Amino acid sequence: MTDINPYMPFLSEIKEVIKHTDLEYTFTMAYSGDVKPGQFFEVSLPKFGEAPISVSGIDENTVDLTIRRVGKVTDEIFENYIGDTLFLRGPYGNGFDIENYLGKEILLVAGGTGLSPVKGIVDYFSANPTDTEGFTLLAGFKSPKDVLFKSDFEDWEKNLNIIMTVDTPDDGYCGKCGMVTQYIPDIPIKNVGEAVGIVVGPPMMMKCTIAELIKKGFSEENLWISQERKMCCGIGKCGHCKIDDTYVCLDGPVFNYTKGKFLKD
Amino acid sequence: MDSHWDLLDTALTGMPELQVIPDAVSQNKTMVEIPETIPQTVFDSPFWEDYTNRCIACGRCNFVCPTCTCFTMQDIFYTDNGKAGERRRVWASCQVDGYTDMAGGHAFREDKGQRMRFKVMHKINDYKKRFGNQMCIGCGRCDDVCPEYISFSNCINKLNTLVKEEN
Numbered sequence: 071m072t073d074i075n076p077y078m079p080f081l082s083e084i085k086e087v088i089k090h091t092d093l094e095y096t097f098t099m100a101y102s103g104d105v106k107p108g109q110f111f112e113v114s115l116p117k118f119g120e121a122p123i124s125v126s127g128i129d130e131n132t133v134d135l136t137i138r139r140v141g142k143v144t145d146e147i148f149e150n151y152i153g154d155t156l157f158l159r160g161p162y163g164n165g166f167d168i169e170n171y172l173g174k175e176i177l178l179v180a181g182g183t184g185l186s187p188v189k190g191i192v193d194y195f196s197a198n199p200t201d202t203e204g205f206t207l208l209a210g211f212k213s214p215k216d217v218l219f220k221s222d223f224e225d226w227e228k229n230l231n232i233i234m235t236v237d238t239p240d241d242g243y244c245g246k247c248g249m250v251t252q253y254i255p256d257i258p259i260k261n262v263g264e265a266v267g268i269v270v271g272p273p274m275m276m277k278c279t280i281a282e283l284i285k286k287g288f289s290e291e292n293l294w295i296s297q298e299r300k301m302c303c304g305i306g307k308c309g310h311c312k313i314d315d316t317y318v319c320l321d322g323p324v325f326n327y328t329k330g331k332f333l334k335d
Numbered sequence: 336m337d338s339h340w341d342l343l344d345t346a347l348t349g350m351p352e353l354q355v356i357p358d359a360v361s362q363n364k365t366m367v368e369i370p371e372t373i374p375q376t377v378f379d380s381p382f383w384e385d386y387t388n389r390c391i392a393c394g395r396c397n398f399v400c401p402t403c404t405c406f407t408m409q410d411i412f413y414t415d416n417g418k419a420g421e422r423r424r425v426w427a428s429c430q431v432d433g434y435t436d437m438a439g440g441h442a443f444r445e446d447k448g449q450r451m452r453f454k455v456m457h458k459i460n461d462y463k464k465r466f467g468n469q470m471c472i473g474c475g476r477c478d479d480v481c482p483e484y485i486s487f488s489n490c491i492n493k494l495n496t497l498v499k500e501e502n
């Protein structure tokens with residue numbers, strides 16, 4: 071049926087639910103097939119609608135979807151638990167190609183839920199640390215309560231350089247605070263001209279981070295970003311995600327900065 | 336349904352066969368000159384401010400356009416049977432509020448002049464760049480329907496002059 075009607079979703083069972091915060095859960099969904107970090111699924115529930123959600127983890131027979139509860143569709147998704155089913159269609163979008171980063175020094179900067187689309191990249195290099203010349207994850211969250219993937223961070227710390235910071239600390243928090251951008255100048259990079267920078271987060275955070283990376287000496291063709299836009303189809307038909315002659319759902323959401331910087335809404 | 340073709344065939348037997356040449360309107364008095372390339376520098380030109388002031392974002396120009404295809408997905412269910420419903424595509428307009436709204440309240444092109452710019456660029460530039468032909472067929476429906484008397488054809492011609500000045 072999906073061959074005939076591209077909007078026809080398939081049923082997928084919830085295999086596991088991880089509660090990160092009150093508002094953010096990871097749903098591990100049954101899915102086997104090719105999928106890359108940075109790609110997304112249209113997740114839906116009849117009567118409530120569809121929402122594009124990035125793949126935050128990939129396993130042989132499952133994909134992880136880390137969902138923030140913000141409205142009509144996502145509220146209803148949170149009413150479901152292990153054993154229940156959600157409708158999916160996808161994966162859509164280009165996603166990140168790990169091949170582009172193999173054997174390079176990598177600085178990945180993620181803000182808030184922006185970590186989900188790039189989590190697959192961190193997972194990969196954490197499992198294959200010899201495939202990189204050095205990997206730093208710089209992740210920023212609003213407050214200690216908003217930190218996602220806490221147990222993954224513990225794993226990643228074994229093989230990768232991890233810097234986690236929060237904008238506003240609360241009582242008892244003893245980690246780093248402040249914006250991600252203030253940590254960039256001090257991150258040691260051996261060969262900045264060749265190093266790869268990956269930036270995902272809210273628009274303002276991306277803008278400031280890119281500026282900071284360029285100031286540090288990163289070259290534009292080694293910078294990668296992932297864009298978020300309103301999406302109603304995921305297949306280049308509805309028009310909502312269009313910027314100039316680019317469809318974010320088809321040509322993105324991942325862009326090399328040399329292309330991404332010319333996109334003007 | 337019985338269409339009685341047989342009766343028609345009988346009635347027409349022996350009539351001389353005429354050649355029919357289909358005719359269609361291919362030109363009218365409104366002429367536009369479309370700029371070959373439009374530099375991104377015109378995006379921020381004060382040229383669009385006129386539309387910011389006049390356009391009321393009603394979307395009529397999009398809804399009458401035979402080449403506009405944007406839609407939003409919508410789930411509805413029936414009041415008499417809550418278990419039955421449909422997921423359907425409803426027509427969307429890039430001029431109307433909410434077109435780019437994302438969760439968290441973030442939106443792009445809040446300014447109506449910039450929406451006009453987006454629409455014009457799509458019709459006469461972006462679509463052609465991606466798919467190879469002009470999107471607008473010059474039917475003039477959008478000019479006729481706009482409650483603010485905003486003329487798409489005038490806009491194209493004025494834009495053409497502006498682009499020439501920029502070069």
Ligand SMILES: Cc1cc2nc3c(=O)[nH]c(=O)nc-3n(C[C@H](O)[C@H](O)[C@H](O)COP(=O)(O)OP(=O)(O)OC[C@H]3O[C@@H](n4cnc5c(N)ncnc54)[C@H](O)[C@@H]3O)c2cc1C
Pocket residue numbers: 110119120121122123124125135136137138139140141142143144145183186187297298299300301302323436437438439
């Ligand atoms: C490529 C991509 C990847 C995303 N990945 C994630 C993710 O991994 N985790 C996560 O929590 N969120 C993600 N989002 C955002 C997520 O899609 C929105 O939070 C979700 O659509 C909100 O739907 P809602 O009905 O619950 O919210 P509401 O606020 O009730 O939304 C109202 C309406 O706006 C629409 N809407 C709101 N935001 C968007 C949007 N960005 N795109 C399309 N329609 C929208 C919804 O369809 C809905 O009908 C992603 C968005 C994009 C475009």
Ligand code: SF4
Pocket residue numbers: 396399400401402403458470471472473474475476477478487
């Ligand atoms: S003139 Fe062009 S833009 Fe206006 S309604 Fe006709 S096809 Fe659409």
Ligand code: SF4
Pocket residue numbers: 389390391392393394395396397430431480481482483484485
């Ligand atoms: S019909 Fe006129 S006023 Fe209405 S959205 Fe289009 S340009 Fe604006």
Ligand code: FES
Pocket residue numbers: 300301302303304305306307308309310311312317318319320
């Ligand atoms: S999401 Fe519909 S065109 Fe990109």
